[in-house]
Amino acid sequence: MVSQRTTHKTKKLPACDTCKASPPSPHTIPNGESCPRCLQKNIVCTTTPIPRGRPRKYPLPALPSPSPSTPERPSPSLKPQPSSPASPELSPIFVAHCLEAFKYTPYADYPLIDATGIAHALKAAAFRLPLLPPPARALALCVVCAGAQVAFHPLVLGDGVRPASFADANFFAHAPAAVLRHCGVRREPVVRALRAEACRAAWDARVLLKPTLENAATCYLLDALAQGDDDAYAARPWAVAHLAHVRVLAPAWRHWHDGAGLAATDAARCQWAASLMGEALVSARSRTLVLVTQHDQLILAGPEPPPLEAMLAALESAPHSLEALWTSTRPFMYHVTTLARQLVETVAGDFARGAPLSEAAVFALCPALAGLQAVLAALLDHVDAALAGVAADDAGAGAARRAACSLAGGAAGLVMALYRELEHRERESDAAGPSSAHGQHAHARARLQLLHAQAREMAVHAAHALARGLRALPSTAATSAAHWADTAAWAEFCVEEAAMCGARWGRREWAADLAAYARALALLGYALDAAATPQALALVAQLEVLSAAEASLEAGGSAGEATLFGDLDADMFLPLEAEGQWPWPDMAQLSQPDMTLYSGQ
Structure with missing residues (x-):
């Protein structure tokens, strides 16, 4: 007896219009994707359904047409259409x-x-x-x-x-x-x-x-x-989502053949170290959780680098060359990312701000930031010596200047985040007033003021280093909004420092720093409209007025300006004066800037 088996034929998928016009072997479209023939020709793969079989005895009711208030989803078109009046035609x-x-x-x-x-x-x-x-x-x-x-x-x-x-x-x-x-x-x-x-x-x-x-x-x-x-x-x-995708894909990148060397070469690890550093600095500036974990650093940026003390000793004993810069770039950025995470988790994060300030955490951060600035100063000395006599348009020199400015910006971002956080804490302490234990409150406030003063001295050093890095960069458009936030923050710090220190502000390099920040904000204005806000206009006006005033006080010049990054360590850490002895300049002329300078007249 022959067993009867029921066979079910699989329904063929519809073929696209282009394949139907090119017999004898039309391709089918699996799951609505483009067929291989259309992908090869770089054309849109469309399918027109063809009714087959007998007509229905009871036809289905017609679908209502969309009303004018319900816009239809636009069909794909070969000619892109602008989505708004401001959107250009994507020709x-x-x-x-x-x-x-x-x-x-x-x-x-x-x-x-x-x-x-x-x-x-x-x-x-x-x-x-x-x-x-x-x-x-x-x-x-x-x-x-x-x-x-x-x-x-x-x-x-x-x-x-x-x-x-x-x-x-x-x-x-x-x-x-x-x-x-x-x-x-x-x-x-x-x-x-x-x-x-x-x-x-x-x-x-x-x-x-x-x-x-x-x-x-x-x-x-x-x-x-x-x-x-x-x-x-x-x-x-x-x-x-970006970091979630990267964590899924990253394990395959450690092998050259599997991941095309995306995390297996020194150049790729240096690029990832820069990307992770930028991400960590954004979180430190906004006082939010750092999304980058130590596992991300190990997978993407390579193994943990030597400590800052060992890096400083190696730089001081090595001859001046750009090789020291390139070999220290990835370790330096690695340390910046680690310190940014430590700063947010122990001092500036949401959880840390809900508790009294951990002085032990600040005591641990300050020496680390001081060591980071010492390594940066040694690196800038190497760059200054290596680029002496090199043409400004040299490709290698330009890359070295950009790398040095990036390192200066990384260290400056950490110092600014700590300085502003201690400033917030001191302001909150003043607003809270004396507690029941008046003596304990006075001692805690004195310690907080001391920590804030130390952070301020590091910020002065960082402001000089970043300004010199900005002056070394070529005059091109910078586009990142993070660059605007960092540059504007340091420009505000320089204006505050000028108002606070008065006579101490009479050095020619400070006038050059003010002019550098003003020009950097102007270049950022080419790409971003943030430079046209009233706050930005007032800030630039203050920078220009202060720069002109300080330049007139020191018209004789200084021999230290002949080098690119020279004189970074000279009298950067000046002794603090008594608060009552700080001369306060008349800031009335800065409160009403001449806005005709920016009207194009």
């Missing part, structure tokens, strides 16, 4: 311009950007974004938005004054501050619209859920672009 020419501009942003140093191959994908698609898969399109929109922060395309800056190229040294070095600020104001609506479009594309592509290289890079860029927007930056969902 291939504009996309190519923004991709070239992206190379001049600090985001281009992120190690996953090149690994995603987004530049090659855009070129293969002839810079037409709709031809890219959804995750790649979301990343491409982020790249376009980041590049728009320095782009000089007419769709971004209009017909006003703009640079002739991305490295137009004549424009960035000599353009008035009002002209640079006007560029930032003109580009802000376009950048904001592009960022909104990138967020929508990332949400539609579900980049928060699937850990891939493209999604990790997209989350990183969206978090970086959201800095400066308090409403969109409070919870930092993109930063959390």
Whole structure:
């Protein structure tokens, strides 16, 4: 007896329209994805359903047409349409311009950007974004938005004054501050619209859920672009997703063949150390939890470096060369990240602020920060000696100057976070008033004032080092909102120091530092509209008035200004004077700045 078996034929998936027109072997579309033939031709894969079989005896009721108040989801189109009046048309020419501009942003140093191959994908698609898969399109929109922060395309800056190229040294070095600020104001609506479009594309592509290289890079860029927007930056969902994706993908990067060397080479580890340091400094500045863990540092940035004391001894015994800078960059950034996490967890974090100040934690941080500044001073001495007589346009010299400025910014960010936290604690102590145990309160307040004074002296040293690093950088546009926050914070500190110290402020290098911060804020105004706010205008006005006043007091010059980073240690730590002996200058002339300087007249 032959057994009868029932066989069920699997229903074939529909073929796309292009495959139907190219017999005899049409491809099927699995799960709604593009077929191999359409992917090879870089065309949109669409399928038109064809009704088959007998018509229904009882037809289904027709679906109601959408009302004008219910907008339909736009269908994919080969020609991108602007999503808002401020959003430019994403033509291939504009996309190519923004991709070239992206190379001049600090985001281009992120190690996953090149690994995603987004530049090659855009070129293969002839810079037409709709031809890219959804995750790649979301990343491409982020790249376009980041590049728009320095782009000089007419769709971004209009017909006003703009640079002739991305490295137009004549424009960035000599353009008035009002002209640079006007560029930032003109580009802000376009950048904001592009960022909104990138967020929508990332949400539609579900980049928060699937850990891939493209999604990790997209989350990183969206978090970086959201800095400066308090409403969109409070919870930092993109930063959390970015590190979550990286933690899933990172174990494969330790092997060259499996992970393309993304965490296996010294260069990759140095890039990750810089990225993790920037993330930790953002948390330290905002007094929020540091998302970077020690496990992240070990996996991405390599093994734990030697202590700061050993680094300082090695630098002091080594001959002056740039090799000392390159070998110490990753360990230095590693220590900055570790100290930032220690600062937030023990002094400045949410939990630490809910309890009385831990003086033991501050006593542990101050020597570590002092050692960090000593290592930085030794590194800057090496850079100063190695770059003596080197042309300013030399590529190696430019990379060394940028690295030295990054290290100075890392150390300065930690010192500023500790200084401001102790300032907050002292202000809260004064507002609380004397407690029942008046003697204990007086002793605690005296110790807090002493700690604050020590942090202030370290901040003076950090302000000098960072200002010299800013003067060494070439005159180009800096785009990161984190750069604006750090530079503005140090500019405010310099103004406060001038008001507090008065006659002590009569050195020519301080006048040069004030001018350096004012020019740095102006260059940041080319990319960001934050420089055009009333608070920023008043700050720049105070910097310019103080710089001119101090320069007139010391018109003779100083021999120490001939070197790039020289004279960092000379009388940086001056003895504290009695509080009643500090001469207070008349600040009435600074409270009403002349705003006609910034009206373009």
